[in-house]
Amino acid sequence: MPFAVAADGAALYYEVHGAGGPPLLLLSGQANSHRWWDSVRAGFEGDFTTVVMDYRGTGASDRPDTDSYSTPGFARDALAVLDHAGIGRAHVYGTSMGGRVAQWLAADHPERVDRLVLGCTSPGAPHGIERGPGIRRALAGPDPEAARQALLDLMYTPSWTARHPGPFHTLGDPSMPGHARRRHLRASSEHNAWGALPRISAPTLVVHGTDDRFNPTANAPLLAERVPGARLELIPGGRHAYFEEFADVTTPLVLDFLRGGEEVRPPASRAEQAG
Numbered sequence: 001m002p003f004a005v006a007a008d009g010a011a012l013y014y015e016v017h018g019a020g021g022p023p024l025l026l027l028s029g030q031a032n033s034h035r036w037w038d039s040v041r042a043g044f045e046g047d048f049t050t051v052v053m054d055y056r057g058t059g060a061s062d063r064p065d066t067d068s069y070s071t072p073g074f075a076r077d078a079l080a081v082l083d084h085a086g087i088g089r090a091h092v093y094g095t096s097m098g099g100r101v102a103q104w105l106a107a108d109h110p111e112r113v114d115r116l117v118l119g120c121t122s123p124g125a126p127h128g129i130e131r132g133p134g135i136r137r138a139l140a141g142p143d144p145e146a147a148r149q150a151l152l153d154l155m156y157t158p159s160w161t162a163r164h165p166g167p168f169h170t171l172g173d174p175s176m177p178g179h180a181r182r183r184h185l186r187a188s189s190e191h192n193a194w195g196a197l198p199r200i201s202a203p204t205l206v207v208h209g210t211d212d213r214f215n216p217t218a219n220a221p222l223l224a225e226r227v228p229g230a231r232l233e234l235i236p237g238g239r240h241a242y243f244e245e246f247a248d249v250t251t252p253l254v255l256d257f258l259r260g261g262e263e264v265r266p267p268a269s270r271a272e273q274a275g
Contacts, residue, residue, distance in 0.1 A: 004084035006056070006077050008068055013060035014081045017041065018049035022114070023090040024258065025051045025078060027098030031176060031184040033059030035169040036095075039244050043251040047259065051090065053081045057180030058173045069183035071097065071124075071191045075104035082112065091258050092202075095119035095243055096215060097184075100191040106204070107196035115258050116202040120212055120240050122219040123226060124191035129218040154214040155241040170241050197226040204230040205257045207250060209238020231257075 003011045015034060018024075024044055028036035034052035041050050054061040055074055078101060082090060091114045094102030099121025106113040122128035138150035148171060152161060155170055172181070204227045208220035217234065224232035235242045235250060243250050 002084065003060075004053075004077075004080045006068075006080050008064075008066075010056050010062040010064055010068065010077070012053060012056065012062070012077050012081055014051060014053040014085065016049060016051050016085055018045035021046075021048040023051055023082075023085075023087045024048035025053075025082065025087075025090045025092045027074075027078065027092065027094035027101050028052070028055070029096030029098055029170065030188045031058065031172045031181050032170065033173045035059070035173075036098075038169050040247045040251060043247060044255065047255060048091065051081065051085060051087065053078065055184070057184055058176055063177055063180045065177075065179045065183075069180075069187040071100045071187055071193070072104045072108070074101040074187070075108065078105055079109060079112065088112070089114050091115045091117075093117040093119065093254060093258075094121065096121055096240065097188045097191075100124060100188060100193065103193040103197060103200070106202050107193065107199040110199070110201045113202045115260075116200065116204045117207060117254055117257065118204065118223055118227075118230075119207045119243055120209060120215050121223070122191070122215055123194045123197060123222055125189070126192070127194045127222065129216045129222070131214055131216060135213060151214075154212075155239055156245050157211075157237065157239060160245045170244065194226065197223070198228060200227045200230075203257075205254065206230050206232045207235065207242070207254070208232075209235045209240065209242035209246070211237055212240050212242070214240040 026037045033054045037052050044050055057063045092102045099118040106116045139147050141147050206220050206224045208217050224230045235246050238246050
């Protein structure tokens, strides 16, 4: 099993998959391991060599109880993984907190990022749009099962969960210790890349579901306007895990962009596809 070593000595687990195409770094959401990408990763591997990693605190990576958890710090950890894998430059696709990490990676290390995809993410406070207080209360409630159901509803539509009973790898890494979970939450909530976004020079695609309440959809145009030349695509009906539920639409969309397609066409809705 490959492990990179971060600047502070933390061991970082990662995996490399694919048929030898250009490298594509996939960055997961808050408090999640590389398994966040399990259901969709193969869709990219005909064209790209995918790299997935466990953030510190998750999966097989070290779980230090130190002040080393931040979105810029996670970006430095991602660089350590790329260095260990012998990858100088990669496409980067980050979703949710992974999109926040990707913002720092592209802004602070432009020589390492080819094309950039920011999915269901935010520029962070104070310029980003926060989820409502009702959602925060539901997720922090005393009943773990009720909180899980609330998160599941934020991630997927009821019709999807009725057809797909799980397991769901987007609901958090169950092996995380409490200190790591708290530090991930703080790292994501303290993210603020507003001043750094204009420095991003990589061609950028911003993708968001139209029905995302977990990370409100209004964040998408904020990012697209702040990142020079960025393109915005909204996925009709998509909630926070749009990339999984609507993979039949979004994976081809992202692939076309990463291949260097001149235009990113708005995706058809499911009703339009049915015709």
